[in-house]
Amino acid sequence: MYFRGDDIDERPSVIIRCQDNLSVGISFRDRSSSDNHCVHYAVEVRAPGLSARLDEAVAWIGNNGDLAPFLERLAGNFTGWDGEQRWETDAHDLAVSAVFRPGGYVGLTWTLRPWRRAAGGWSASVTTHLEAGEQMASFAADIRHFLEGQAS
Numbered sequence: 299m300y301f302r303g304d305d306i307d308e309r310p311s312v313i314i315r316c317q318d319n320l321s322v323g324i325s326f327r328d329r330s331s332s333d334n335h336c337v338h339y340a341v342e343v344r345a346p347g348l349s350a351r352l353d354e355a356v357a358w359i360g361n362n363g364d365l366a367p368f369l370e371r372l373a374g375n376f377t378g379w380d381g382e383q384r385w386e387t388d389a390h391d392l393a394v395s396a397v398f399r400p401g402g403y404v405g406l407t408w409t410l411r412p413w414r415r416a417a418g419g420w421s422a423s424v425t426t427h428l429e430a431g432e433q434m435a436s437f438a439a440d441i442r443h444f445l446e447g448q449a450s
Contacts, residue, residue: 310447312440316426317403321346324408324424326444328353335359337445341392343408343424350422352410355392357445365394366445369438372396372404376430402430 315323321344328340336359341352357364368385378398386393393409406428411421428434442448 310444312437312444314426314428314437316424317429318427322424322426324426326441329444329447331447337447339445341408341410343410343422345424348422348424350410352391352412355387356389358388359446364445366438366442368394369434369441373431373434373438376402376434378402378430398430399427403427404430404434
């Protein structure tokens with residue numbers, strides 16, 4: 299299940315929660331842009347006993363290899379696929395793997411890995427499940443709107 303909307307300080311955000319366990323989720327927030335080519339945003343993952351945040355993910359606007367086009371391709375393939383499909387930022391600090399599940403659901407495993415090369419680096423992952431059709435399409439559209447700074 300996904301939710302779009304504004305957080306407490308009225309800054310746009312996109313939140314997706316797992317259909318199987320609403321306490322598991324990921325949120326995209328704190329979007330900022332210094333030019334027309336890229337945006338910076340924060341990503342937070344939550345699960346029972348886990349809360350982690352990546353402060354500076356980067357999206358390249360108009361790049362077919364970025365997150366929004368990846369999610370749109372998954373949504374367009376609602377009849378399923380074999381194996382795992384993966385995407386990650388250029389800095390490898392945010393990654394998602396997608397697996398088609400029986401019953402028409404997509405399992406999305408989101409991994410945050412800030413400071414990958416620093417001593418004491420860490421990673422955190424959560425898995426969300428969405429209906430492969432309309433839920434995936436709506437989520438993909440919400441991410442595109444968020445990254446491009448448009449109201450959805």
